[in-house]
Amino acid sequence: MLVLILGGTAEARALAAGLVALPGLRVVSSLAGRVADPRLPVGEVISGGFGGPEGLTRWIAEHGPGAVVDATHPFARTMSESAARACAATGVPLLGLRRPGWPEGPGDAWLRVPSLKAAADALPALGSRVFLTTGRRSLPVFAPLTGLWFLARSVDPPEPPVPANVHVILDRGPYTVAGERALIGEHRLDVLVTKDSGGELTRAKLVAARELGLPVVMVDRPPAPGGVTQVADVADAVTWVRDHAG
Template identity: 55%
Template sequence: MSPRHILLLGGTTEARELAAALAAHPGVRVTTSLAGRVSRPGAVAGDVRVGGFGGADGLAAWLRAEEVDTVVDATHPFAASITANAVRAARITGVPAVVLRRPGWRPESGDRWHEAASLAEAAALLPDLGHRVLLTTGRLGLAAFAHLDGQRFVVRCVEPPEPPMPPHTEVLLARGPFTVPGETELLRDHRIDVLVTKDSGGAATAPKLTAARRLGLPVVVVRRPALPEGVEAVPDVRDVLERLGLDDRTV
């Protein structure tokens, strides 16, 4: 009997945890697909493929050719096009699909959040909020801020960004998890007066929000894109395993 084949669209901490949990089951074959945007991804259990599929139709063809039993989308909450293609490919082929999304952040007492629907909207808010900006929205999408010559940016990302980017920019290369003392020191050392972030959720990068709260700094939070119509995400690895009828053998 062939093993149950699960395609895991990965790239997140949760995806690596799920791959390890799935690989622990002898009757399960897990293939993790990575977009290839990060040159040194962490180790992943099971099979790994790198690169795109060629849209929803290409993914549907791959699901059929590789006899995939279930597709799990555990990509970044802002990987909207990948999620849309995964859902469409699953519907084309009839392969069951599960979407894993870590819960988003929620403001707490003392937070000075300003929500934005896009990076462009976030950029439009900055002239009224501060001069020195810590930008933690990733290395892609900096073009939305490139016209702002009245602000000075500290851009933190995992890998070097490419232009266009704001004219007054300092790049910090770092990978989480971060700590509240470390984030507080960063904000103070660079005299940051406004933080910009995507609502990525999770604990690894949340300390910057606590640090900003304690220092009384405003935070521009870019809201997540909506999930495809009719799709409801599950919040963690255990929920995915439950949907698949499997136990978590990594605990």
Template identity: 60%
Template sequence: MLGGTSEARALAAELVRHGVHVVSSLAGRVRAPRLPDGEVRIGGFGGARGLATWLRETGVRCVVDATHPFASRISQSAASGTGEAGVPLLRLERAGWHAGAADDWRWAGSLDEAAQLCARLGTRIFLTTGRQGLAAFAGLDQPWFLIRCVDPPDPPLPARCEVVLDRGPYTVDGEIDLMRQHGIDLLVTKDSGGTYTAAKLDAARRLGVPVVVVRRPSRPRVHTVETVDEAAAWVLAHAGAIGKASKDEREDGI
């Protein structure tokens, strides 16, 4: 499993509970990641070809790509690597967020486009796009940014900013207090989806703060599900098929 998300951890726990041998691969970008149940490996494979080689050498029977919705390079390598190795691939991707009638959202196609909107829309901006890609906002001299990350971000950063290190899940009341404390008049986020970090959107709605939402990048077209239960059923079905095939081969004397 290519993991790093809350859904990946939940899926790993469910599969281990069913006796499935799970190897979760984490990219290693977070200094102290929350480790899932089962076996864990940290670090890349060396691209699609390296992944294909690892899959063949270890005898992996199926792969679940449960990475973050914005980890598009990993998903591309997963599609290419599993195709080369002939290993079934499932994409587990949580549903994206949708604006309600009371929301004031602007969609951006990239971080660069989001930065352009910031220059026009906000003076005190809550930036929650993660520590990668902050360079897109570094050239904005007028707005002040409250930047929230799990780990300290690397420069370049906006000239006027404060960094808060924190990890979700968050509460609506906590997000409201944070945004009021810093006088936030614009929220910037990626369309990560799910409930883990959605409290900031509820807080922005209640405070009447507009939101800039960065759209998800395009991904390879592979079989995709949105829930842990669906992903678990897919893996268990493959595990059952593998077990039946092995039994049939033994009965046939193969």
């Protein structure tokens, strides 16, 4: 049976590794192609997207997967909605694999906001030197904030428009608490902006912010599509696929 994984995350790579070991399964992982040098999963890989829900519907109809697992980033709302529509149209079982968000703990000073625009609106009252870790595609939202200085970290270079006062670091996790503390101190950062992506690869910045007393602007993740079974653990996703594969 063919299983399609909509991937690009650490969980998607772990799921692909778990599924290729099962007999009778052919595993194909799809990457959006937004990262120039992505970490590739085991098994077959296709890249570049499908062209919206209609394109994904056509791909499913042509290739006949027995199951689809949406293991995209928690903020990949468009892809998740496309998967829900395409699987509903073709009758193919769909599972969402979404890692839990980060919980706020004692000593944290978080401001939860519903969007990147709300994060930008809140910043001037919170600090002047911003650690921006919301991804390269988010920088245009912060470009109008000419009175702030930004340290923006992303895997690939951002595209304009970008804030006038921005220094870009190209890097990818995992990060350490010691390294994040040093980065914050070196650049005299006084506020952190991030998305509630969850996971351990990038959690160190939150620990460092807590230890140094930095406020955190936390952008809430969009809701998962309705009517789609959701799991948070790779092992549960493997079990789901195995059950649907008979």
